[in-house]
Amino acid sequence: MTLTLSSLTRSFGGFRAVDSVSFSVDEGGLVGVIGPNGAGKSTLFSLISGFLAPDSGTVSLFGEDITRLAAHERARRGMVRTFQVPREYAHLTVRENLLAAVPGQSGETLRGLFLRPAAVRAEEQTARARVADAIGFLRLSPVAETPAGRLSGGQKKLLELGRALMTNPKLILLDEPFAGVNPVLVAALSDHIRTLNGRGIGFLIIEHDLPALTRLVSTLHVMDRGRIIASGAPEAVLSAPEVREAYLGGVS
Amino acid sequence: MVFWVELLIAGVVSGLVIGLVALAITLVFGIARFPNAATGDTMTLGAYGALAGHAATGSLLLGGALGALGGAVTGLAAYALVFRRLSGRSTVALLVASIGIGFILRAGLALAFGHTQQVFQAPLVRPWRFEGVRIHPNDLRLAATAAFALAVVFATLYLTPIGRRMRAVADDPALARVCGISPVRVMVALWLLAGAVAGIAGVILGMRTVVAPEIGWDMLLPGFAAAILGGIGSPVGAVVAGLIIGIAQEMATPVVGFTYKIALAFVVMLFVLLVRPRGLFGRVEGVR
Numbered sequence A: 001m002t003l004t005l006s007s008l009t010r011s012f013g014g015f016r017a018v019d020s021v022s023f024s025v026d027e028g029g030l031v032g033v034i035g036p037n038g039a040g041k042s043t044l045f046s047l048i049s050g051f052l053a054p055d056s057g058t059v060s061l062f063g064e065d066i067t068r069l070a071a072h073e074r075a076r077r078g079m080v081r082t083f084q085v086p087r088e089y090a091h092l093t094v095r096e097n098l099l100a101a102v103p104g105q106s107g108e109t110l111r112g113l114f115l116r117p118a119a120v121r122a123e124e125q126t127a128r129a130r131v132a133d134a135i136g137f138l139r140l141s142p143v144a145e146t147p148a149g150r151l152s153g154g155q156k157k158l159l160e161l162g163r164a165l166m167t168n169p170k171l172i173l174l175d176e177p178f179a180g181v182n183p184v185l186v187a188a189l190s191d192h193i194r195t196l197n198g199r200g201i202g203f204l205i206i207e208h209d210l211p212a213l214t215r216l217v218s219t220l221h222v223m224d225r226g227r228i229i230a231s232g233a234p235e236a237v238l239s240a241p242e243v244r245e246a247y248l249g250g251v252s
Numbered sequence B: 001m002v003f004w005v006e007l008l009i010a011g012v013v014s015g016l017v018i019g020l021v022a023l024a025i026t027l028v029f030g031i032a033r034f035p036n037a038a039t040g041d042t043m044t045l046g047a048y049g050a051l052a053g054h055a056a057t058g059s060l061l062l063g064g065a066l067g068a069l070g071g072a073v074t075g076l077a078a079y080a081l082v083f084r085r086l087s088g089r090s091t092v093a094l095l096v097a098s099i100g101i102g103f104i105l106r107a108g109l110a111l112a113f114g115h116t117q118q119v120f121q122a123p124l125v126r127p128w129r130f131e132g133v134r135i136h137p138n139d140l141r142l143a144a145t146a147a148f149a150l151a152v153v154f155a156t157l158y159l160t161p162i163g164r165r166m167r168a169v170a171d172d173p174a175l176a177r178v179c180g181i182s183p184v185r186v187m188v189a190l191w192l193l194a195g196a197v198a199g200i201a202g203v204i205l206g207m208r209t210v211v212a213p214e215i216g217w218d219m220l221l222p223g224f225a226a227a228i229l230g231g232i233g234s235p236v237g238a239v240v241a242g243l244i245i246g247i248a249q250e251m252a253t254p255v256v257g258f259t260y261k262i263a264l265a266f267v268v269m270l271f272v273l274l275v276r277p278r279g280l281f282g283r284v285e286g287v288r
Helices: A041-049 A071-076 A094-099 A110-115 A117-137 A153-166 A183-198 A210-216 A234-239 A241-247 B002-031 B039-057 B060-083 B091-113 B137-159 B161-171 B173-178 B183-208 B215-230 B235-256 B258-275
Strands: A003-012 A015-025 A030-034 A056-061 A079-081 A171-175 A202-207 A219-224 A227-232 B128-130 B133-135
Touching: A003 A041, A015 A041, A015 A056, A015 A227, A030 A041, A030 A210, A041 A079, A041 A171, A041 A202, A071 A079, A071 B173, A094 A117, A094 A153, A094 B161, A110 A117, A110 B161, A110 B183, A117 A153, A117 B161, A153 A171, A153 A183, A183 A202, A183 A210, A202 A210, A210 A234, A219 A234, A219 A241, A227 A234, A227 A241, A234 A241, B002 B039, B002 B133, B002 B137, B002 B161, B002 B183, B002 B215, B002 B235, B039 B060, B039 B091, B039 B183, B039 B215, B060 B091, B060 B183, B091 B215, B133 B137, B137 B161, B137 B183, B137 B235, B161 B173, B161 B183, B173 B183, B183 B215, B215 B235, B215 B258, B235 B258
Parallel strands: A030 A202, A030 A219, A079 A171, A171 A202
Antiparallel strands: A003 A015, A003 A056, A219 A227, B128 B133
């Protein structure tokens, strides 16, 4: 198991945004979570990535309890998230955005910088090669030296994925990757996700866009009012009556 | 003509000092996100450190290095003992804490070294003359020191992994956290760098004029003015604005008199900000 959630619960005031949610993601799994607005998807996402602490329940990654770890420590253990509204270091170029995400460089501290210049240089070269690969893979070459703040919305989505990749993730958490993205880019993003999944990277995708997601994932969890109400293969889950009731508002 | 060129040179040297102070302020503001009022007193500590180092070793260079080191240690200590514990509090809480740290530094230095003005006991050197323009070798050396310090800071910021991470945190701290950038490492680097820059500013100011417990505090206002004029958070802007203010002050002295040269810096700032509210190199606030 890469990621295991057990009885995660988080309330705001008297309202249980996430109510004892338990499920797991297998190594290299491709798992989706869907649900209507206000179902608690975003809160769940924040609990998993470490932006919020749960009231009770645990999050474990490769068997280690990470419930109390800070976000950057979770990232270093191989689990990284993206944002629904893409975020970027607006004044850094696309290349610098990706370079800043490469972990474990001696040059991350002033001491390393001045005391181990040779190691810093060698690592910087490796990092640059990896970044160049990612830029090619995501077809961002034309904008590689552009400040990221000037990218189009779609390019920013690609940059999000690229930045996640740079951290050597075992599991990438995608927060509504297809929201507000044109169909061409949806197809391209799906392809990238499939390719990366083929290389052994697991994905947990929280999404509103049903068709794109059901074509992509192998397991689907449906959330409603803070709870998981159905789990399984996408077709089977979507035809379950309680899902149609909750998600499609009873339209038959 | 010769007179004005000499004023211009004096302006450049004092502008470099203001630029260094503004750089220390703007780095902290951009990355730790509060105006650090202890910057001036960190500067004073650098000046006294250089004075003590010079007295002990007889070398201005070693003294200056000790001053820079003193500034860096002060910055790091202020972070480790105070600012780190207040992280996540409001900007006002951090500002007030930094004013307190400034008071402690200033009072501590006054206790240790007294209130009397002290000067560096350096041999007097005859100024060089180029076409009648007098240039003091000392000024030239201090300007070179400032330029070197600026080059090191900018190379660190723009060419190294830690510098990239510092700029990343300045742009979006939450995003930096999720990508595995350790906030503590970035903060440690920031405070060492900003402290050293303030220390060097103090060393230069002390070597050009006198060393007294208030010299740094008096530089805080021009420093903040330059940081704002340059566009708060912009390192390049801070240095350019420091030079503009320094040159404007010196060139205006014959016209408005010594007393009002400080006020002139603010007149310049007012006019620029009226035309360009986000400062010379100011960033357009990103949309979240």
